[in-house]
Amino acid sequence: MFKILKKERLAENISRLVVAVPHIARAAKPGNFVVVIPTEKAERIPLTIADADVEKGTIAIIFQIVGATTKLLDSLKVGDEIPHLLGPLGHPSHIEKFGTVVVIGGGVGIAEIYPAVKALSKAGNEVIVIIGARCQDLLIYQHELGKQCKDLRITTDDGSCGRKGFVSDELKDIISSGKKVDLVVAVGPVPMMKVCCEVTRPHKIKTVVSLNPIMLDATGMCGVCRVVVGGKTKFACVEGPEFDGHEVDFKELTDRLKPYRDVEKQALDHVCRLLSITPQ
């Protein structure tokens, strides 16, 4: 049982929890994630460790409320306990001095890039961060990321904050400005990561993406998270979740994310009934 110490609403439908879990805080590295089971009958869902504090023995998770289990997680309050929290999982991000690194976060992926931005800056890289969301209200972590890098760029689909357009447009501009980019890291929705890879491919700039397939055990025992990278099937939970984006079969990833969409609606309705709220 792991106590929730802090809860914040960062944007409409995005929450941040700080949880006391010293053994995970101690071992967590940038790029690692956890599996959360918010109530005994819920799913096991993977969430990135958005921050870890070894001294306080806490980790932060930031999640978008998209379905039944994230809804249940969001129904927990400060002082409540999360029954199951497993981690740290996955390979940590590869951190070293690369030179100039562009780190891109889209949607809730903005929260996921925070530990990597922190670590890449600390390792002596020049870090340019691009974050994007549909509109200003959905932008998160602007302030925190601003503190970890010198160059933070913002895009929104509707132009309500920063540049009107997509993160990939900003990436294109950086590259065509003639700046030498040594590495791109992109975390966010599948289409966003795919487009970023298309932008960097002709320039042969190595691009790391963090894949988010459906997961179950997240310890390498079921294979539901399999993704095709460089023509080979890999288990993203233990061999990833970060991979070379130029090698990823994004079409297959998209197909493998959809099999339960119809029944997930039923699960959400069930949870809304449990929580006595009307489904949106």
Added chain:
Amino acid sequence: MTNRSARERISDFNEVPRGYTAEQAIEEAKRCIQCKKPKCVAGCPVEIDIPGFLKFVAEGDFASAVKKIKETNALPAVCGRVCPQEDQCEKECILGVKGEPVAIGNVERFVADWERGTAPAVSRSDRGGGKIAVVGSGPAGLTCAGDLARLGYQVTIFESLHVTGGVLTYGIPEFRLPKAIVNLEIEYIKSLGVEVKTDMLIGNVYTVEELLKDYQAVFIGSGAGLPKFMNIPGENLDGVYSANEYLFRINMMKAWKFPEYLTPIKIGKKVAVIGGGNVAMDAARVSLRLGAEEVYIIYRRTRREMPARVEEVERAEEEGVIFKNLTLPVQYYAGDNGWVKEAECLQMELGEPDASGRRRPVEIPSSNFKLQVDTAVCAIGNSPNPLVPHRTPNLETEKWGGVIVTAEGLTSIPGVYAGGDIVRGAATVISAMGDGKIAAKAIHKQLSAGGI
């Protein structure tokens, strides 16, 4: 033992056999002729005093019978249900030469069930023995932990999943091994003083080296949880599952109670299960219970070579599973919705014997045919879980992944022992328990002699 009718049982998840009455158990136990040199005991990987416990049953003293079994086997209700007795104790029974061997497993099951609910007879020494870490709560880990606790050690089991029991919980379905029984057996181990920590992935949260700083010895029983795939085109289509995923969703996450339990599963009308072992039979029989109309077992050899227990194959057949033997899938095709729609298969024939002594299946050229399916479950086997070996640099393994151990279960790292499926590859519950016992004995010997 009599079984419930196939029609009745495929409509629920309750157990198939009805179990003995007290009279039946006594009658069966009386058949034992109490051999002076009982061969059945030698056939049991944990060396239960079989004639000894049967004698108590024959006298109607069930309490003493359970006590006798529990001297060497902490999980009799499990073993009485899932052990392949036909290949072990019952195979050696002298009565089997001319007629039917004593149904040792059924009697074991009866007395274990009889004891359930009554407080377990616990005997343990004081906790002076030191601290031991056990990785994995499957039968290997549970047995090792139970034995060491009884010897007075302070034992902590680290389990990566949120449930305990390993395959007993996540793999073998409810109708073959009720989870209430597994939980009681685990409670018994806990009553011996063993602490169980779930949600702890060793290798990630603590390395084995780190454990060795806090514990005097480590036992690795992390099982054979890595699912094998065939690496054929279409295997990543929606609707194609590994048996582990399928059984995880159903047994561990209780997807059959969706949406009360939130993990979904989609079982099609026509399900093809690839493989011929216990895992394949379980996946097939679960599918029937969840409403599939046609369930195929697709196996590349013949029924005679099937590694599954005969009893399970028979039950699957009674329940209506269709066996397509000498058949090998080579590709899956998707329908418009992206879901698997067809499995293309080849017909096989048996050729020369291979390394395992079984006749090798050989493809018949141009025998391709297509089978309409909307779910495919790949149950062709599991390999040793690579996670702990990957994160433990000095732990030596075989090329196929098995952790290398001595006859006493010692690995290449002093103080680190291993047993069960992580050493053998996918094997049996009882062999995992046997390994756990051997390692417990060796750990005790080593620590009594002054540590590592």
